[in-house]
Amino acid sequence: MVYGVLRFINFAHSDVFMVGAFVGFYLGKIVPESTIWGGLIVLFGAMLACALLGILIERLAYRPLRGGPTLNVLITAIGVSLLLEYSGQVFFGAAPRTFPQIFPSRNFELGPLVFSTNQLAVILIAVLLMVALELIVHRTKIGTAMRAVSLNPKAAQLVGVNNDVVISFTFGLGSALAAAGGILYAMNYPSIDPLMGVMPGLKAFVAAVLGGIGNIPGAALGGLILGIVETFVNGSQWSTYKDAIAFAILIIILLFRPAGLLGRVTVEKV
Amino acid sequence: MLRVSDLHVSYGAINALGGISFEIQRGSIVTLIGGNGAGKTTTLRTVSGLLRAKSGKVEFDGADITALAPHKIVARGLCHVPEGRMIFSNLSVEENLAMGAYLQTDAVRNAANRDYIFSIFPRLKERIHQTAGTLSGGEQQMLAIGRALMGNPKFLMLDEPSLGIAPRLISTIFEKIVEINKTQGITILLVEQNANLALEVSSYAYCLETGQIVMQGESKQLRADPQLKATYLGG
Numbered sequence: 055m056v057y058g059v060l061r062f063i064n065f066a067h068s069d070v071f072m073v074g075a076f077v078g079f080y081l082g083k084i085v086p087e088s089t090i091w092g093g094l095i096v097l098f099g100a101m102l103a104c105a106l107l108g109i110l111i112e113r114l115a116y117r118p119l120r121g122g123p124t125l126n127v128l129i130t131a132i133g134v135s136l137l138l139e140y141s142g143q144v145f146f147g148a149a150p151r152t153f154p155q156i157f158p159s160r161n162f163e164l165g166p167l168v169f170s171t172n173q174l175a176v177i178l179i180a181v182l183l184m185v186a187l188e189l190i191v192h193r194t195k196i197g198t199a200m201r202a203v204s205l206n207p208k209a210a211q212l213v214g215v216n217n218d219v220v221i222s223f224t225f226g227l228g229s230a231l232a233a234a235g236g237i238l239y240a241m242n243y244p245s246i247d248p249l250m251g252v253m254p255g256l257k258a259f260v261a262a263v264l265g266g267i268g269n270i271p272g273a274a275l276g277g278l279i280l281g282i283v284e285t286f287v288n289g290s291q292w293s294t295y296k297d298a299i300a301f302a303i304l305i306i307i308l309l310f311r312p313a314g315l316l317g318r319v320t321v322e323k324v
Numbered sequence: 325m326l327r328v329s330d331l332h333v334s335y336g337a338i339n340a341l342g343g344i345s346f347e348i349q350r351g352s353i354v355t356l357i358g359g360n361g362a363g364k365t366t367t368l369r370t371v372s373g374l375l376r377a378k379s380g381k382v383e384f385d386g387a388d389i390t391a392l393a394p395h396k397i398v399a400r401g402l403c404h405v406p407e408g409r410m411i412f413s414n415l416s417v418e419e420n421l422a423m424g425a426y427l428q429t430d431a432v433r434n435a436a437n438r439d440y441i442f443s444i445f446p447r448l449k450e451r452i453h454q455t456a457g458t459l460s461g462g463e464q465q466m467l468a469i470g471r472a473l474m475g476n477p478k479f480l481m482l483d484e485p486s487l488g489i490a491p492r493l494i495s496t497i498f499e500k501i502v503e504i505n506k507t508q509g510i511t512i513l514l515v516e517q518n519a520n521l522a523l524e525v526s527s528y529a530y531c532l533e534t535g536q537i538v539m540q541g542e543s544k545q546l547r548a549d550p551q552l553k554a555t556y557l558g559g
Contacts, residue, residue: 198415198423199423199426201414202412202415202423205412205413205414205415206410208374208406209406209410209411211393212394212410213424213471213472214427214475215423
Protein backbone atom coordinates (compact mmCIF):
# COMPACT_ATOMS: atom_id res chain seq x y z
CA MET A 55 0.00 0.00 0.00
CA VAL A 56 2.83 2.34 0.82
CA TYR A 57 4.18 1.45 -2.59
CA GLY A 58 0.85 2.34 -4.15
CA VAL A 59 1.00 5.86 -2.78
CA LEU A 60 4.71 6.58 -2.85
CA ARG A 61 6.09 4.35 -5.60
CA PHE A 62 8.88 2.93 -3.53
CA ILE A 63 9.34 -0.31 -1.63
CA ASN A 64 9.68 0.18 2.08
CA PHE A 65 12.20 -2.47 3.03
CA ALA A 66 11.87 -1.50 6.67
CA HIS A 67 8.27 -2.70 6.65
CA SER A 68 9.23 -6.21 7.73
CA ASP A 69 11.18 -4.81 10.67
CA VAL A 70 8.22 -2.76 11.81
CA PHE A 71 6.47 -6.13 11.74
CA MET A 72 9.17 -7.43 14.10
CA VAL A 73 8.88 -4.39 16.40
CA GLY A 74 5.11 -5.00 16.47
CA ALA A 75 5.67 -8.55 17.67
CA PHE A 76 8.04 -7.34 20.39
CA VAL A 77 5.70 -4.58 21.56
CA GLY A 78 3.08 -7.32 21.75
CA PHE A 79 5.49 -9.48 23.71
CA TYR A 80 6.05 -6.81 26.36
CA LEU A 81 2.39 -5.76 26.50
CA GLY A 82 1.44 -9.42 26.77
CA LYS A 83 3.36 -9.59 30.05
CA ILE A 84 1.32 -6.75 31.54
CA VAL A 85 -2.20 -7.72 30.58
CA PRO A 86 -3.75 -10.96 31.81
CA GLU A 87 -3.02 -13.85 29.48
CA SER A 88 -5.58 -15.69 27.41
CA THR A 89 -8.40 -13.18 27.57
CA ILE A 90 -10.11 -11.61 24.62
CA TRP A 91 -9.85 -8.04 25.87
CA GLY A 92 -6.22 -8.58 26.92
CA GLY A 93 -5.47 -9.87 23.45
CA LEU A 94 -7.17 -6.89 21.84
CA ILE A 95 -5.20 -4.47 24.03
CA VAL A 96 -1.99 -6.16 22.91
CA LEU A 97 -3.05 -6.02 19.26
CA PHE A 98 -4.17 -2.39 19.25
CA GLY A 99 -1.32 -1.28 21.50
CA ALA A 100 1.24 -2.73 19.12
CA MET A 101 -0.56 -1.22 16.12
CA LEU A 102 -0.59 2.22 17.72
CA ALA A 103 3.08 2.04 18.74
CA CYS A 104 4.12 0.98 15.25
CA ALA A 105 1.94 3.61 13.58
CA LEU A 106 3.94 6.21 15.52
CA LEU A 107 7.19 4.45 14.62
CA GLY A 108 6.21 4.44 10.94
CA ILE A 109 5.36 8.14 10.97
CA LEU A 110 8.67 8.85 12.68
CA ILE A 111 10.65 6.80 10.14
CA GLU A 112 8.98 8.62 7.25
CA ARG A 113 9.55 12.02 8.84
CA LEU A 114 13.24 11.45 9.63
CA ALA A 115 14.46 9.13 6.90
CA TYR A 116 12.28 9.42 3.81
CA ARG A 117 10.81 12.90 3.74
CA PRO A 118 14.15 14.70 3.36
CA LEU A 119 14.77 12.60 0.24
CA ARG A 120 11.41 13.16 -1.40
CA GLY A 121 11.76 14.59 -4.87
CA GLY A 122 15.17 13.01 -5.26
CA PRO A 123 15.90 9.84 -7.26
CA THR A 124 13.95 6.78 -6.10
CA LEU A 125 17.15 4.81 -5.76
CA ASN A 126 18.29 7.04 -2.87
CA VAL A 127 15.11 6.34 -0.95
CA LEU A 128 15.40 2.64 -1.68
CA ILE A 129 18.91 2.47 -0.28
CA THR A 130 17.84 4.50 2.75
CA ALA A 131 15.00 2.03 3.29
CA ILE A 132 17.52 -0.81 3.41
CA GLY A 133 19.52 1.24 5.91
CA VAL A 134 16.48 1.83 8.11
CA SER A 135 15.73 -1.89 7.92
CA LEU A 136 19.24 -2.81 9.14
CA LEU A 137 19.06 -0.13 11.83
CA LEU A 138 15.82 -1.61 13.21
CA GLU A 139 17.14 -5.17 13.03
CA TYR A 140 20.33 -4.44 14.92
CA SER A 141 18.93 -1.97 17.41
CA GLY A 142 16.34 -4.69 18.01
CA GLN A 143 19.19 -6.98 18.98
CA VAL A 144 20.52 -4.33 21.37
CA PHE A 145 17.19 -3.58 23.04
CA PHE A 146 15.34 -6.89 22.83
CA GLY A 147 18.35 -9.23 22.85
CA ALA A 148 19.34 -11.55 20.03
CA ALA A 149 18.03 -14.72 21.60
CA PRO A 150 14.58 -15.92 20.52
CA ARG A 151 11.77 -15.26 23.02
CA THR A 152 8.56 -17.15 23.50
CA PHE A 153 5.49 -15.14 22.59
CA PRO A 154 2.78 -15.36 25.27
CA GLN A 155 -0.61 -16.89 24.66
CA ILE A 156 -2.54 -13.63 24.38
CA PHE A 157 -5.94 -14.86 23.19
CA PRO A 158 -7.74 -17.81 24.79
CA SER A 159 -6.86 -20.96 22.89
CA ARG A 160 -8.59 -24.25 22.50
CA ASN A 161 -8.35 -27.00 19.95
CA PHE A 162 -11.42 -28.47 18.42
CA GLU A 163 -12.03 -31.08 15.80
CA LEU A 164 -14.08 -30.91 12.68
CA GLY A 165 -14.16 -34.40 11.26
CA PRO A 166 -10.57 -35.40 10.65
CA LEU A 167 -9.28 -31.79 10.93
CA VAL A 168 -7.97 -30.23 14.11
CA PHE A 169 -8.23 -26.45 14.43
CA SER A 170 -6.98 -24.17 17.13
CA THR A 171 -8.89 -21.04 17.97
CA ASN A 172 -5.60 -19.25 17.40
CA GLN A 173 -5.66 -20.10 13.73
CA LEU A 174 -9.26 -18.98 13.43
CA ALA A 175 -8.48 -15.74 15.25
CA VAL A 176 -5.63 -15.06 12.83
CA ILE A 177 -7.87 -15.52 9.81
CA LEU A 178 -10.70 -13.52 11.36
CA ILE A 179 -8.49 -10.59 12.38
CA ALA A 180 -6.72 -10.59 9.02
CA VAL A 181 -10.02 -10.48 7.12
CA LEU A 182 -11.41 -7.75 9.39
CA LEU A 183 -8.28 -5.65 8.91
CA MET A 184 -8.43 -6.13 5.13
CA VAL A 185 -12.05 -4.99 5.08
CA ALA A 186 -11.23 -2.02 7.31
CA LEU A 187 -8.36 -1.07 5.01
CA GLU A 188 -10.55 -1.27 1.91
CA LEU A 189 -13.15 0.91 3.62
CA ILE A 190 -10.57 3.48 4.65
CA VAL A 191 -9.03 3.64 1.19
CA HIS A 192 -12.31 3.75 -0.74
CA ARG A 193 -14.89 5.32 1.54
CA THR A 194 -13.15 8.02 3.53
CA LYS A 195 -11.91 11.47 2.61
CA ILE A 196 -8.34 10.72 3.65
CA GLY A 197 -8.49 7.46 1.67
CA THR A 198 -9.62 9.30 -1.45
CA ALA A 199 -6.83 11.79 -0.82
CA MET A 200 -4.35 8.88 -0.59
CA ARG A 201 -5.47 7.61 -3.97
CA ALA A 202 -5.36 11.12 -5.39
CA VAL A 203 -1.80 11.68 -4.13
CA SER A 204 -0.72 8.36 -5.61
CA LEU A 205 -2.26 9.17 -8.99
CA ASN A 206 -1.02 12.70 -9.25
CA PRO A 207 0.70 14.44 -6.35
CA LYS A 208 0.72 17.82 -8.11
CA ALA A 209 -2.98 17.79 -8.86
CA ALA A 210 -3.65 16.70 -5.28
CA GLN A 211 -1.79 19.76 -4.03
CA LEU A 212 -3.79 21.96 -6.38
CA VAL A 213 -7.08 20.89 -4.82
CA GLY A 214 -5.69 21.70 -1.39
CA VAL A 215 -4.33 18.37 -0.18
CA ASN A 216 -1.37 18.68 2.16
CA ASN A 217 0.67 15.83 0.73
CA ASP A 218 2.89 15.59 3.82
CA VAL A 219 -0.09 14.83 6.04
CA VAL A 220 -1.44 12.21 3.62
CA ILE A 221 1.95 10.53 3.32
CA SER A 222 2.41 10.47 7.11
CA PHE A 223 -1.03 8.93 7.44
CA THR A 224 -0.19 6.31 4.83
CA PHE A 225 2.95 5.34 6.69
CA GLY A 226 1.13 5.22 10.01
CA LEU A 227 -1.61 3.02 8.57
CA GLY A 228 0.84 0.71 6.79
CA SER A 229 2.97 0.34 9.90
CA ALA A 230 -0.04 -0.38 12.11
CA LEU A 231 -0.95 -3.18 9.72
CA ALA A 232 2.62 -4.46 9.81
CA ALA A 233 2.37 -4.58 13.61
CA ALA A 234 -0.90 -6.49 13.41
CA GLY A 235 0.86 -8.87 11.01
CA GLY A 236 3.69 -9.32 13.51
CA ILE A 237 1.28 -10.17 16.31
CA LEU A 238 -0.70 -12.62 14.17
CA TYR A 239 2.50 -14.26 13.01
CA ALA A 240 3.81 -14.55 16.56
CA MET A 241 0.52 -16.08 17.74
CA ASN A 242 1.10 -19.01 15.41
CA TYR A 243 4.88 -19.22 15.45
CA PRO A 244 5.49 -18.11 19.03
CA SER A 245 9.26 -17.80 18.84
CA ILE A 246 10.25 -14.19 18.11
CA ASP A 247 13.64 -12.61 17.53
CA PRO A 248 14.88 -9.34 15.97
CA LEU A 249 15.51 -10.96 12.58
CA MET A 250 12.11 -12.63 12.40
CA GLY A 251 10.84 -10.09 9.88
CA VAL A 252 13.35 -10.84 7.17
CA MET A 253 11.87 -13.97 5.61
CA PRO A 254 8.19 -12.95 5.94
CA GLY A 255 9.19 -9.56 4.48
CA LEU A 256 10.73 -11.15 1.43
CA LYS A 257 7.77 -13.49 1.07
CA ALA A 258 5.37 -10.57 1.37
CA PHE A 259 7.30 -8.86 -1.40
CA VAL A 260 6.94 -11.95 -3.60
CA ALA A 261 3.21 -12.09 -2.77
CA ALA A 262 2.78 -8.40 -3.60
CA VAL A 263 4.59 -8.72 -6.93
CA LEU A 264 2.66 -11.88 -7.71
CA GLY A 265 -0.67 -10.18 -7.13
CA GLY A 266 0.27 -6.85 -8.73
CA ILE A 267 2.26 -4.39 -6.71
CA GLY A 268 0.37 -1.52 -5.10
CA ASN A 269 -2.90 -3.43 -5.42
CA ILE A 270 -4.42 -4.48 -2.08
CA PRO A 271 -6.69 -7.37 -3.22
CA GLY A 272 -3.81 -8.47 -5.47
CA ALA A 273 -1.50 -8.71 -2.48
CA ALA A 274 -4.03 -10.86 -0.63
CA LEU A 275 -4.44 -13.15 -3.64
CA GLY A 276 -0.67 -13.36 -4.11
CA GLY A 277 -0.27 -14.23 -0.43
CA LEU A 278 -2.88 -16.95 -0.66
CA ILE A 279 -1.35 -18.51 -3.77
CA LEU A 280 2.13 -18.35 -2.31
CA GLY A 281 0.92 -19.91 0.95
CA ILE A 282 -0.82 -22.77 -0.84
CA VAL A 283 2.18 -23.45 -3.07
CA GLU A 284 4.52 -23.47 -0.08
CA THR A 285 2.30 -25.81 1.87
CA PHE A 286 2.15 -28.25 -1.04
CA VAL A 287 5.90 -28.08 -1.55
CA ASN A 288 6.35 -28.61 2.18
CA GLY A 289 4.34 -31.79 2.05
CA SER A 290 6.22 -33.12 -0.95
CA GLN A 291 9.68 -34.59 -1.27
CA TRP A 292 11.17 -31.20 -2.24
CA SER A 293 10.32 -29.47 1.05
CA THR A 294 13.91 -28.26 1.45
CA TYR A 295 13.39 -26.08 -1.64
CA LYS A 296 10.32 -24.30 -0.25
CA ASP A 297 11.98 -20.87 -0.14
CA ALA A 298 13.75 -21.39 -3.45
CA ILE A 299 10.41 -22.10 -5.10
CA ALA A 300 8.89 -18.91 -3.65
CA PHE A 301 11.65 -16.87 -5.26
CA ALA A 302 11.44 -18.84 -8.49
CA ILE A 303 7.81 -17.70 -8.64
CA LEU A 304 8.99 -14.10 -8.23
CA ILE A 305 11.43 -14.45 -11.11
CA ILE A 306 8.88 -16.11 -13.37
CA ILE A 307 6.27 -13.42 -12.66
CA LEU A 308 8.78 -10.67 -13.32
CA LEU A 309 9.75 -12.29 -16.61
CA PHE A 310 6.27 -13.02 -17.97
CA ARG A 311 3.82 -10.73 -16.21
CA PRO A 312 5.68 -7.89 -14.53
CA ALA A 313 2.43 -6.11 -13.63
CA GLY A 314 1.33 -9.09 -11.54
CA LEU A 315 -1.84 -11.18 -11.74
CA LEU A 316 -4.30 -8.42 -10.90
CA GLY A 317 -2.07 -5.53 -11.85
CA ARG A 318 -2.67 -3.51 -14.97
CA VAL A 319 0.00 -2.08 -17.16
CA THR A 320 -0.48 1.61 -16.59
CA VAL A 321 -1.10 3.65 -19.68
CA GLU A 322 -1.53 7.35 -19.21
CA LYS A 323 -4.15 9.00 -21.33
CA VAL A 324 -2.99 12.42 -22.38
CA MET B 325 -6.47 41.17 -6.79
CA LEU B 326 -3.30 39.45 -7.98
CA ARG B 327 -0.05 41.33 -8.29
CA VAL B 328 3.15 39.73 -9.50
CA SER B 329 6.28 41.81 -9.22
CA ASP B 330 9.67 41.17 -10.76
CA LEU B 331 9.29 37.38 -10.65
CA HIS B 332 12.37 35.31 -11.46
CA VAL B 333 12.08 31.52 -11.74
CA SER B 334 14.67 29.05 -12.94
CA TYR B 335 14.96 25.32 -13.45
CA GLY B 336 18.51 24.62 -12.33
CA ALA B 337 20.70 26.79 -14.50
CA ILE B 338 17.99 27.61 -17.01
CA ASN B 339 16.09 30.82 -16.44
CA ALA B 340 12.43 30.34 -17.20
CA LEU B 341 11.18 33.72 -16.07
CA GLY B 342 13.44 36.74 -16.19
CA GLY B 343 11.61 39.18 -14.00
CA ILE B 344 7.99 39.55 -15.02
CA SER B 345 5.43 41.85 -13.46
CA PHE B 346 1.71 42.02 -14.02
CA GLU B 347 -1.48 42.84 -12.26
CA ILE B 348 -5.02 41.50 -12.47
CA GLN B 349 -8.11 43.45 -11.40
CA ARG B 350 -10.93 41.79 -9.52
CA GLY B 351 -13.72 40.51 -11.78
CA SER B 352 -11.77 40.63 -15.02
CA ILE B 353 -10.60 38.01 -17.49
CA VAL B 354 -6.94 38.51 -18.28
CA THR B 355 -4.95 36.39 -20.66
CA LEU B 356 -1.32 35.46 -20.91
CA ILE B 357 -0.39 34.54 -24.46
CA GLY B 358 2.85 33.43 -26.05
CA GLY B 359 4.49 30.55 -27.84
CA ASN B 360 5.88 27.29 -26.53
CA GLY B 361 8.47 27.70 -23.81
CA ALA B 362 7.65 31.36 -23.25
CA GLY B 363 7.09 30.74 -19.54
CA LYS B 364 3.29 30.79 -19.35
CA THR B 365 2.89 27.52 -17.46
CA THR B 366 5.88 28.37 -15.26
CA THR B 367 4.15 31.61 -14.29
CA LEU B 368 0.96 29.83 -13.24
CA ARG B 369 2.84 27.13 -11.36
CA THR B 370 4.80 29.69 -9.43
CA VAL B 371 1.67 31.63 -8.51
CA SER B 372 -0.05 28.47 -7.25
CA GLY B 373 3.01 27.43 -5.23
CA LEU B 374 4.05 24.34 -7.20
CA LEU B 375 7.29 26.07 -8.16
CA ARG B 376 9.43 28.30 -5.99
CA ALA B 377 10.44 31.73 -7.19
CA LYS B 378 14.13 32.63 -7.13
CA SER B 379 13.19 36.22 -6.40
CA GLY B 380 10.21 38.49 -6.76
CA LYS B 381 6.84 38.60 -5.12
CA VAL B 382 3.33 37.27 -5.63
CA GLU B 383 0.55 39.08 -3.80
CA PHE B 384 -3.02 37.86 -3.62
CA ASP B 385 -5.76 39.96 -2.03
CA GLY B 386 -3.08 42.17 -0.54
CA ALA B 387 -1.19 39.31 1.18
CA ASP B 388 2.22 37.97 0.19
CA ILE B 389 1.76 34.35 -0.93
CA THR B 390 5.16 33.85 -2.58
CA ALA B 391 6.44 31.31 -0.06
CA LEU B 392 3.18 29.56 0.82
CA ALA B 393 2.61 25.83 0.19
CA PRO B 394 0.08 25.04 -2.59
CA HIS B 395 -2.64 23.79 -0.25
CA LYS B 396 -2.51 27.05 1.71
CA ILE B 397 -2.85 29.05 -1.49
CA VAL B 398 -5.87 26.99 -2.54
CA ALA B 399 -7.38 27.64 0.89
CA ARG B 400 -7.25 31.38 0.11
CA GLY B 401 -9.44 30.90 -2.95
CA LEU B 402 -6.85 30.79 -5.70
CA CYS B 403 -7.42 27.68 -7.80
CA HIS B 404 -5.30 26.43 -10.67
CA VAL B 405 -6.62 24.23 -13.48
CA PRO B 406 -3.33 22.78 -14.67
CA GLU B 407 -2.10 22.13 -18.17
CA GLY B 408 -3.04 18.66 -19.37
CA ARG B 409 -6.03 18.78 -16.97
CA MET B 410 -4.43 16.45 -14.37
CA ILE B 411 -7.71 14.92 -13.33
CA PHE B 412 -7.52 11.86 -11.07
CA SER B 413 -7.96 9.33 -13.85
CA ASN B 414 -8.64 6.25 -11.68
CA LEU B 415 -11.26 8.05 -9.60
CA SER B 416 -14.86 8.54 -10.67
CA VAL B 417 -16.23 11.90 -11.81
CA GLU B 418 -17.99 12.17 -8.47
CA GLU B 419 -14.81 11.46 -6.49
CA ASN B 420 -12.89 13.99 -8.56
CA LEU B 421 -15.42 16.66 -7.68
CA ALA B 422 -15.33 15.59 -4.04
CA MET B 423 -11.54 15.99 -4.09
CA GLY B 424 -12.03 19.52 -5.44
CA ALA B 425 -13.94 20.30 -2.26
CA TYR B 426 -11.21 18.77 -0.10
CA LEU B 427 -10.83 21.89 2.04
CA GLN B 428 -14.52 22.82 2.00
CA THR B 429 -16.52 21.82 5.04
CA ASP B 430 -19.85 23.47 4.21
CA ALA B 431 -21.99 20.60 2.85
CA VAL B 432 -24.79 22.91 1.70
CA ARG B 433 -22.36 25.06 -0.24
CA ASN B 434 -20.72 21.97 -1.76
CA ALA B 435 -24.06 20.64 -2.95
CA ALA B 436 -24.88 24.04 -4.47
CA ASN B 437 -21.52 24.13 -6.23
CA ARG B 438 -22.10 20.65 -7.59
CA ASP B 439 -25.50 21.62 -8.93
CA TYR B 440 -24.02 24.69 -10.54
CA ILE B 441 -21.26 22.63 -12.20
CA PHE B 442 -23.83 20.14 -13.49
CA SER B 443 -25.93 23.02 -14.82
CA ILE B 444 -23.07 24.41 -16.91
CA PHE B 445 -21.62 20.99 -17.82
CA PRO B 446 -24.59 18.58 -18.01
CA ARG B 447 -22.28 15.99 -19.57
CA LEU B 448 -20.56 15.53 -16.21
CA LYS B 449 -23.86 14.70 -14.56
CA GLU B 450 -24.52 12.00 -17.15
CA ARG B 451 -21.13 10.47 -16.45
CA ILE B 452 -21.05 10.93 -12.70
CA HIS B 453 -20.11 7.33 -11.83
CA GLN B 454 -17.76 6.86 -14.75
CA THR B 455 -14.01 6.60 -14.20
CA ALA B 456 -12.56 9.99 -15.11
CA GLY B 457 -9.83 8.51 -17.32
CA THR B 458 -12.46 7.19 -19.74
CA LEU B 459 -13.88 10.65 -20.49
CA SER B 460 -13.08 12.45 -23.72
CA GLY B 461 -10.54 15.26 -23.67
CA GLY B 462 -13.25 17.92 -23.62
CA GLU B 463 -15.14 16.22 -20.82
CA GLN B 464 -11.93 15.89 -18.82
CA GLN B 465 -11.37 19.62 -19.23
CA MET B 466 -14.91 20.27 -17.99
CA LEU B 467 -14.18 18.02 -15.03
CA ALA B 468 -10.91 19.83 -14.30
CA ILE B 469 -12.73 23.17 -14.30
CA GLY B 470 -15.55 21.71 -12.23
CA ARG B 471 -13.09 20.30 -9.73
CA ALA B 472 -11.51 23.73 -9.32
CA LEU B 473 -14.95 25.36 -8.90
CA MET B 474 -15.71 22.96 -6.03
CA GLY B 475 -12.98 24.75 -4.09
CA ASN B 476 -14.98 28.02 -3.99
CA PRO B 477 -12.37 30.01 -5.88
CA LYS B 478 -12.27 33.78 -5.99
CA PHE B 479 -9.63 33.55 -8.63
CA LEU B 480 -9.23 30.85 -11.25
CA MET B 481 -6.14 30.18 -13.35
CA LEU B 482 -6.72 28.12 -16.48
CA ASP B 483 -3.75 26.64 -18.30
CA GLU B 484 -4.44 25.88 -21.97
CA PRO B 485 -8.07 24.80 -21.66
CA SER B 486 -8.24 24.31 -25.44
CA LEU B 487 -5.33 21.87 -25.60
CA GLY B 488 -6.19 18.51 -27.18
CA ILE B 489 -9.90 19.15 -27.38
CA ALA B 490 -12.31 18.71 -30.26
CA PRO B 491 -12.89 22.13 -31.89
CA ARG B 492 -16.63 21.84 -31.35
CA LEU B 493 -16.11 21.61 -27.59
CA ILE B 494 -13.56 24.41 -27.43
CA SER B 495 -16.18 27.07 -28.08
CA THR B 496 -18.52 25.51 -25.50
CA ILE B 497 -15.81 25.54 -22.87
CA PHE B 498 -14.84 29.13 -23.60
CA GLU B 499 -18.48 30.22 -23.43
CA LYS B 500 -18.69 28.61 -20.01
CA ILE B 501 -15.49 30.28 -18.87
CA VAL B 502 -17.00 33.68 -19.71
CA GLU B 503 -20.22 32.66 -17.99
CA ILE B 504 -18.38 31.62 -14.81
CA ASN B 505 -16.68 35.00 -14.76
CA LYS B 506 -19.92 36.95 -15.37
CA THR B 507 -22.35 35.10 -13.13
CA GLN B 508 -20.09 33.91 -10.30
CA GLY B 509 -17.86 36.95 -10.22
CA ILE B 510 -14.74 34.79 -10.36
CA THR B 511 -11.64 36.55 -11.66
CA ILE B 512 -9.88 34.56 -14.38
CA LEU B 513 -6.33 34.33 -15.61
CA LEU B 514 -6.30 32.44 -18.88
CA VAL B 515 -3.17 31.03 -20.47
CA GLU B 516 -3.56 30.15 -24.12
CA GLN B 517 -1.60 29.35 -27.22
CA ASN B 518 -4.68 30.01 -29.24
CA ALA B 519 -4.20 33.78 -29.05
CA ASN B 520 -7.21 34.62 -31.23
CA LEU B 521 -9.60 32.88 -28.90
CA ALA B 522 -7.93 34.20 -25.78
CA LEU B 523 -8.05 37.82 -26.97
CA GLU B 524 -11.70 37.42 -27.90
CA VAL B 525 -12.84 36.51 -24.38
CA SER B 526 -10.43 38.59 -22.31
CA SER B 527 -10.35 42.28 -21.50
CA TYR B 528 -6.61 42.67 -20.99
CA ALA B 529 -3.66 40.68 -22.26
CA TYR B 530 0.01 40.16 -21.56
CA CYS B 531 2.27 38.68 -24.18
CA LEU B 532 5.13 36.55 -22.94
CA GLU B 533 8.26 35.68 -24.87
CA THR B 534 11.23 33.72 -23.46
CA GLY B 535 10.44 34.69 -19.90
CA GLN B 536 9.78 38.38 -20.52
CA ILE B 537 6.61 40.35 -21.02
CA VAL B 538 7.12 41.90 -24.43
CA MET B 539 3.73 43.49 -24.97
CA GLN B 540 0.59 44.27 -23.03
CA GLY B 541 -2.65 46.11 -23.49
CA GLU B 542 -6.38 45.97 -23.98
CA SER B 543 -7.24 42.74 -25.75
CA LYS B 544 -9.17 44.66 -28.43
CA GLN B 545 -6.14 46.76 -29.28
CA LEU B 546 -3.77 43.81 -29.30
CA ARG B 547 -5.98 42.00 -31.76
CA ALA B 548 -5.51 44.88 -34.15
CA ASP B 549 -1.76 45.14 -33.55
CA PRO B 550 0.07 44.33 -36.78
CA GLN B 551 3.16 42.89 -35.10
CA LEU B 552 1.19 40.62 -32.82
CA LYS B 553 -0.98 39.61 -35.72
CA ALA B 554 2.04 38.50 -37.65
CA THR B 555 3.50 36.51 -34.76
CA TYR B 556 0.54 34.87 -33.09
CA LEU B 557 -2.59 35.32 -35.07
CA GLY B 558 -1.36 33.83 -38.30
CA GLY B 559 -1.06 37.03 -40.36
